Amino acid sequence: MDSKKLGLWHSAIVGSAGFIFFVGLWEVVVRLGFIDPFFLPAPSQVMERALAMTTGKDAVLLNDIRMSGTRVLTGFLLSAVVGVPLGLIMGTSRLVRAFLNPIVSIIRPLPALSWIPLSMLWLGIDEQQKYAIVFMGCFASVLVYTIDATLKVDPLLILAARNLGAKRLHTLRFIVLPGALPNILSGLKVVLAIAWTCVISAEMVGANSGLGFRIWTAKEWSDTGQVLVGMLCISLTVLVLDIIYRVIEKVLLPWKRMS
Amino acid sequence: MSDILIRADNVSKVFHSHKEDVEAIHDFSLTVKKGEIVCIVGASGCGKSTFLNMVAGFIQPSSGRILLEGQEITKVEPRCGMIFQNYALFPWMTVIENITFGPRLKGVQKKVRHEQAKQWIKRVGLKGFDYSYPGELSGGMQQRVALTRALANEPDVLLCDEPFGALDAMTRQAMQQELLRLMYKSNQTILFITHSIDEALILSDRVVIMSARPGRVKAVFENDLPRPRKLELQLTDRYLELKRKVWSLVEEEVVSALGIRKG
Numbered sequence: 001m002d003s004k005k006l007g008l009w010h011s012a013i014v015g016s017a018g019f020i021f022f023v024g025l026w027e028v029v030v031r032l033g034f035i036d037p038f039f040l041p042a043p044s045q046v047m048e049r050a051l052a053m054t055t056g057k058d059a060v061l062l063n064d065i066r067m068s069g070t071r072v073l074t075g076f077l078l079s080a081v082v083g084v085p086l087g088l089i090m091g092t093s094r095l096v097r098a099f100l101n102p103i104v105s106i107i108r109p110l111p112a113l114s115w116i117p118l119s120m121l122w123l124g125i126d127e128q129q130k131y132a133i134v135f136m137g138c139f140a141s142v143l144v145y146t147i148d149a150t151l152k153v154d155p156l157l158i159l160a161a162r163n164l165g166a167k168r169l170h171t172l173r174f175i176v177l178p179g180a181l182p183n184i185l186s187g188l189k190v191v192l193a194i195a196w197t198c199v200i201s202a203e204m205v206g207a208n209s210g211l212g213f214r215i216w217t218a219k220e221w222s223d224t225g226q227v228l229v230g231m232l233c234i235s236l237t238v239l240v241l242d243i244i245y246r247v248i249e250k251v252l253l254p255w256k257r258m259s
Numbered sequence: 260m261s262d263i264l265i266r267a268d269n270v271s272k273v274f275h276s277h278k279e280d281v282e283a284i285h286d287f288s289l290t291v292k293k294g295e296i297v298c299i300v301g302a303s304g305c306g307k308s309t310f311l312n313m314v315a316g317f318i319q320p321s322s323g324r325i326l327l328e329g330q331e332i333t334k335v336e337p338r339c340g341m342i343f344q345n346y347a348l349f350p351w352m353t354v355i356e357n358i359t360f361g362p363r364l365k366g367v368q369k370k371v372r373h374e375q376a377k378q379w380i381k382r383v384g385l386k387g388f389d390y391s392y393p394g395e396l397s398g399g400m401q402q403r404v405a406l407t408r409a410l411a412n413e414p415d416v417l418l419c420d421e422p423f424g425a426l427d428a429m430t431r432q433a434m435q436q437e438l439l440r441l442m443y444k445s446n447q448t449i450l451f452i453t454h455s456i457d458e459a460l461i462l463s464d465r466v467v468i469m470s471a472r473p474g475r476v477k478a479v480f481e482n483d484l485p486r487p488r489k490l491e492l493q494l495t496d497r498y499l500e501l502k503r504k505v506w507s508l509v510e511e512e513v514v515s516a517l518g519i520r521k522g
Binding site: 154156157159160161162163164165166167170174175178179181253254255 | 315317335337339340341343345347349350351352360361364365392394408409412
């Protein structure tokens with residue numbers, strides 16, 4: 001326990017040292033004139049730009065993060081709410097699986113970007129269109145991950161449950177769902193990353209807020225600092241979501257905690 | 260009605276694969292009386308697990324039929340509680356949730372079923388582990404939970420598919436004693452499958468010896484060793500005599516299953 005804690009501190013210190021080293025190197029290289037700040041501004045300049053974007057009259061950054069975050073989470077949660085139950089049913093019923101498989105196989109390879117023209121035609125460039133893009137980009141993956149997770153549940157446990165008197169719905173609720181949950185959650189984590197790709201693409205094509213929009217307009221004005229601020233914000237938001245996700249996993253999978 | 264609980268009439272089972280048809284069991288008949296402990300002994304691959312799976316209703320016979328109190332078993336039968344070799348505990352449920360799973364499905368009130376479960380937990384020496392997950396327990400403890408889970412569901416017959424096979428030799432003997440202690444004078448019917456002659460002699464009222472595949476009844480005999488049976492029993496003359504008798508019957512089958520010619 002103690003040596004494990006020590007190891008954690010150790011890697012945290014080494015990690016920070018590595019971070020400081022690379023950021024410092026970047027700063028120095030730009031300051032000494034080896035790199036033109038137009039192509040790559042120094043970290044201090046990026047921070048300055050970030051500060052300008054979060055305070056004062058041009059404070060758009062927090063709103064962008066909020067907009068993109070909302071779009072990602074809404075589309076992602078919608079796809080999970082529809083995809084996970086449907087995936088469980090498809091995973092447990094061979095009939096339903098056979099019936100829906102062709103449609104899923106056709107939808108699944110379509111990149112989210114390819115839905116942009118249709119979604120704009122149908123929904124304009126409202127928020128709904130962003131949600132739809134994220135949803136279409138995530139849904140098939142959620143479905144496939146859930147079906148896979150369901151099929152991986154130990155059939156012996158299903159037999160054991162039926163032997164104890166479980167009917168079909170009992171088995172689904174008490175055995176298949178909890179048994180598949182660890183794999184569903186790790187699948188959803190991958191899907192969450194997909195959702196970010198979808199939203200940034202959608203915002204670059206047609207939006208007037210959000211991190212994707214901010215990066216794209218910065219490029220039009222050759223504001224490299226703002227491009228970097230936007231990219232950094234994506235990283236940070238994903239990192240924060242990752243931490244939250246891990247907490248949720250721990251709460252939902254208490255039996256996995258001891259291993 | 261009669262005191263016969265399980266009756267298998269001329270049961271055969273053929274498994275079809277794309278290569279060939281394999282007959283696991285051929286013309287197998289057996290009756291188990293209420294309150295009786297019957298051990299089926301056979302070499303590996305003789306179809307004894309297949310038979311047990313048919314009694315549980317997991318699979319159906321190709322021909323013949325199996326009756327539980329006169330009714331044919333055609334689907335998974337909760338009155339035949341199964342204990343699996345790999346425990347088959349639900350990893351996401353605590354010990355007490357595993358044990359109360361059957362009663363919970365039956366609609367027994369939470370307070371009642373928890374009280375009953377606590378009694379069981381105490382009896383099998385798992386006190387203090389009520390809220391542990393199976394993954395935190397040793398193999399022997401997990402099998403005690405599995406045993407308790409099956410018994411808490413009050414089955415008419417307890418089906419045991421080599422339940423102690425995955426345990427080390429010492430834990431295994433301790434578990435046999437545990438089972439005898441729990442079942443002593445309980446009148447619980449048990450159908451127990453094993454490849455261990457010692458296990459069969461320690462536990463059973465009657466021993467059924469199966470032939471190599473396809474499995475048939477090779478011999479049946481009453482086990483009249485006195486109860487309660489302690490480990491010292493294994494040193495008595497009568498025990499050794501019975502063991503010799505069983506081994507002479509089983510040996511042929513093991514040899515034939517291995518495809519060795521006797522020299």
